[in-house]
Amino acid sequence: MAENPKLAAAMARLDTLTDWERRPRNRMRVGLEPARDLAARLGEPHERFRAVHVAGSKGKGSVSALIEAGLAHAGLTVGRYGSPHVEHVTERVSLGGHDVDPETLAVALTKVLDAYEAARREGTAAAEATWFDLLTLAAFVIFREAAIEWAVVEVGLGGRLDSTNIVDGEIAVVTNIGLEHTEILGDTRAKIAGEKAGIVKPGAVVATTLRPDDEAGRVIAARADALGCALVVSEAGEGATLAETNAALAGAVLDALGRRGVTGRAGEAVGARLLDGDTRARARLVGRMERFSLAGTPRPLKVVLDGAHVPFNIAAVLRDLGREPDLAGPCVAVVALARDKDAPGFLAELGRRATVLVCADAPSAARGRPAAELRAIAASLGIDSEAEPDARRAFLRGAELARRSGGWLLVTGSLYLVGALRGELRSGRLGTAASPPAP
Known part of the structure; x- marks a missing residue:
């Protein structure tokens, strides 16, 4: 606005x-x-x-x-x-x-x-x-x-x-x-x-x-x-x-x-x-299991934004998303976390569903855990991951990987990360996007 x-x-x-x-x-x-x-x-x-x-x-x-x-x-x-x-x-x-x-x-x-x-x-x-x-x-x-x-x-x-x-x-x-x-x-x-x-x-x-x-x-x-x-x-x-x-x-x-x-x-x-x-x-709030669709071939890319940042919550989010028929394919996750969050616990839960993580810096830099540090934690857990500090480039890399695998994209770990990307999604700067009406 x-x-x-x-x-x-x-x-x-x-x-x-x-x-x-x-x-x-x-x-x-x-x-x-x-x-x-x-x-x-x-x-x-x-x-x-x-x-x-x-x-x-x-x-x-x-x-x-x-x-x-x-x-x-x-x-x-x-x-x-x-x-x-x-x-x-x-x-x-x-x-x-x-x-x-x-x-x-x-x-x-x-x-x-x-x-x-x-x-x-x-x-x-x-x-x-x-x-x-x-x-x-x-x-x-x-x-x-x-x-x-x-x-x-x-x-x-x-x-x-x-x-x-x-x-x-x-x-x-x-x-x-x-x-x-x-x-x-x-x-x-x-x-x-x-x-x-x-x-x-x-x-x-x-x-x-x-x-x-x-x-x-x-x-x-x-x-x-x-x-x-x-x-x-x-x-x-x-x-x-x-x-x-x-x-x-x-x-x-x-x-x-x-x-x-x-x-x-x-x-x-x-x-x-x-x-x-x-x-x-x-009563639906933005950034909570919010759905977008990015135009592309051979099919649109499904994108979900959710600000979950604790292990028990991301586990519940993934459980609920797993019930959605159009999200049955591989999940690629773009993730950022603050330093005061349980990164090993969170990434372990995320890794149960996501095939690869793209780790970004949290937009709240003073409290954020660096992307390279997140990737190191993911590697210690045996989770395939990449580090891309910039949120926008991390999203674009995640979208590329999700399209390549025929899967869908999840942005999670931080409402600040969600906020940094949501406006660009709505404006079309990250590709032509449409957000379906709330169920």
Whole structure:
């Protein structure tokens, strides 16, 4: 999209702050004091709407989008805040199922930046606010100004000390727990669950896919019990796809809201029935098992973009894609990973399905693992691979190999890699491409 000059100016100011999404996180400052100070300076915007708070290792964005779509289907005014974005920062804030317009984000972000600069002059806690802290408060200002009834708020990292945790979520969602960000959150699933369970507030409903007999689920259940919270464990059934698992959890959240007396415009309690086929299709996010087709002979090349970056998630993605009849041929994968990801575990899962990997540098260079290092890890696992640091050239090489083998192409490991390539795919700069409508 054409850059809005006001938003460009606000982002230029914001970009002088520390952006921990793109930097090594082992020295990361976490805490709620800067966000609380900013919120106070801005009139406590997070207290002007009701909230569903969503944490978890994977699936947060998809589950959040489904809850948002279900509440909107009921006729309620709803917003959603998520991260990271794939192509444009406006993707992070949604109003009524649509990305916020650049002008609205620019106005809100400017207000928050002004509050931040006042805090710096006065030496209060918000002087230590980060890029994510400020953007979070900008989203809350937007929600207040739009007078929304409900916000679905996705945790950025962890939960307990994440700046989104100033909201008082009536429903606390923990999608799942995998080993990620271990240098910050802990080196076991139980420790990570403790951080994510930090979003649970007294009297809330806790919704999760994790059973109480699971290592991480036990921690979630204990937190719910300690705070007098009802615990809801969603069941999608054995062999359920990621989409079905996410929809089951979102439906459980909507049912829980209905039991708490939340009704739609027609006066009927909200519930899982709101997630019909059209509603689920509207909730599809970019860069999550997103399909493209590149024209060519003798047949078009099928391309899938997915930002999975932890082993258990890429395993599930590959399992689901393996059910697609048009993806029955050999898989070639273009992959990039951040340094804080389990590269051996991820590549081992990827190598079970992909015949060859083209390793690229992550576009977030400060946190990215070099392509040559990824290739060395792949070689140690006995996986055929090549190194091409440039994302665009890596894609073109992957497409060449996939066409040669009569297979299909997967771009994965990093939403930043997906974002670097998606715009070029849509524009046709990587070959004539078409993205089919969401199922």
